[in-house]
Amino acid sequence: MMNRIALLEDHERMAALVSRALATAGIETDVYGTLSQATIGLAQIRYPALVLDRNLPDGDGLQLVRQLRARRIDTPCLMLTARDALHDRIDGLEAGADDYLPKPFSMEELVARVRALMRRAPQQQSLAPEHGDLRIDPMESRMACGAESISLSSAELQLMLVLVRAAGATARRTALEAAAWGIAEPVTPNALDVALHRLRRKLAGIDSVVQIVNQRGLGYALKLPHEDT
Incomplete structure (x- = not known):
């Protein structure tokens, strides 16, 4: 399985920062700015993990998580969001997200959480094979x-x-x-x-x-x- 994940984030600067941090850990990213773009991309590639924002131009990132779970696709998902209320965290987890990281966050923690999710990915083998x-x-x-x-x-x-x-x-x-x-x-x-x-x-x-x-x-x-x- 590849070390390339999907990142659903519409803010270009944030997407660039996250991509750069992950690249230092040997993890490449395909960046999608909208739900529709990500839906098309995930239909073509089986990623070992998905990192996504909730607030997007064409909807809530939770929509994509629900769609994946409804199709029995168990790609590990990490939600990035400025929403830090308890009910928002619960909504994300109940929709099928595997982890939740409120903004602002440290890039070191983001990388650690992504690597942890990738170890849980279906058929994922050692990160140093x-x-x-x-x-x-x-x-x-x-x-x-x-x-x-x-x-x-x-x-x-x-x-x-x-x-x-x-x-x-x-x-x-x-x-x-x-x-x-x-x-x-x-x-x-x-x-x-x-x-x-x-x-x-x-x-x-x-x-x-x-x-x-x-x-x-x-x-x-x-x-x-x-x-x-």
Whole structure:
């Protein structure tokens, strides 16, 4: 599963601050400014967590939480709101939100709560996963093999997290592109191929036996030397 969450926040400055704080923890964000935008985005990508505001141009963020729960989608949700009255907190939890953080809040606490929610996400594995001789450190944006390690760009980190957490299963091209660049960013047709080429060189540079294999017509997977490709 990817380290990219959905953020539903209509205030650009707040969205930028939250996104920047999460990025320092190796967590990328797809930012949506309205309920309608978020509804479309969540229909395309299964995020490991959703952070959302209540006061939005086209309604209350609780509407989206209720819609998700009605469809039996259990994506962990953290509500951000200036409303700190007890009944507002209760409304959020009863609508299906998993946590509630009133404004103003510290970014350190926000990051900690998001990471906690991601650990509870369906099928979510370790936030610092391993595969074969390879280890990924999202906080440092590095991958390591033995004593050797190498830095990763933001897109490379998200790609490796999806591939490692797939544990040898095939990750579809569209899922990899969404994890690396989100759905809002325009991506050139060969962007993924270029990024995977760089990752193959980096894997070789730290002497890892793990290989990124193209499953023709399906996507990509990590394979070890003894595994069939």
